[in-house]
Amino acid sequence: MRIRKQKKEETAGNLQQQIDGKEQYYSEEKFTEKLTKSGGKLGHKAMYAALLLFEALKSPKLPNKTRMTILGALGYLILPVDVMPDFLPAVGLVDDAGLLIAALVSVYNMVNDEMRRAAHQRMKKWFGEKYDAELVDEEINKSL
Numbered sequence: 728m729r730i731r732k733q734k735k736e737e738t739a740g741n742l743q744q745q746i747d748g749k750e751q752y753y754s755e756e757k758f759t760e761k762l763t764k765s766g767g768k769l770g771h772k773a774m775y776a777a778l779l780l781f782e783a784l785k786s787p788k789l790p791n792k793t794r795m796t797i798l799g800a801l802g803y804l805i806l807p808v809d810v811m812p813d814f815l816p817a818v819g820l821v822d823d824a825g826l827l828i829a830a831l832v833s834v835y836n837m838v839n840d841e842m843r844r845a846a847h848q849r850m851k852k853w854f855g856e857k858y859d860a861e862l863v864d865e866e867i868n869k870s871l
Contacts, residue, residue, distance in 0.1 A: 793837055847860045
């Protein structure tokens with residue numbers, strides 16, 4: 728039992744070392760900048776998914792595997808180069824949106840009401856009356 732706990736602590740430490748220093752690839756500033764620039768093209772559902780992932784990432788209770796899933800999805804979103812370049816009309820953000828929804832589906836059980844509220848508040852701030860929180864929740868729940 729003691730060996731298992733020690734191994735788990737070592738794995739967590741190694742994972743943290745891998746995350747440290749990656750700010751050049753992912754940061755809160757880059758994430759927010761990407762969403763504000765291309766959020767309208769991304770769509771409310773995918774944008775809300777990104778914000779939910781972002782809010783979940785702040786939780787200290789998040790398991791490392793879940794944290795890496797979220798960092799991978801959000802990192803992919805802000806990368807300038809990906810499978811389908813973002814500048815392509817109509818299809819440029821499809822891969823980003825799909826990845827965000829897939830990541831959210833895989834970690835959704837870790838998302839709590841406080842995280843949902845924070846993501847909805849930011850969406851309301853950005854889109855005002857054009858944003859329908861209930862509709863987006865329905866769409867997300869259909870994806871689950």
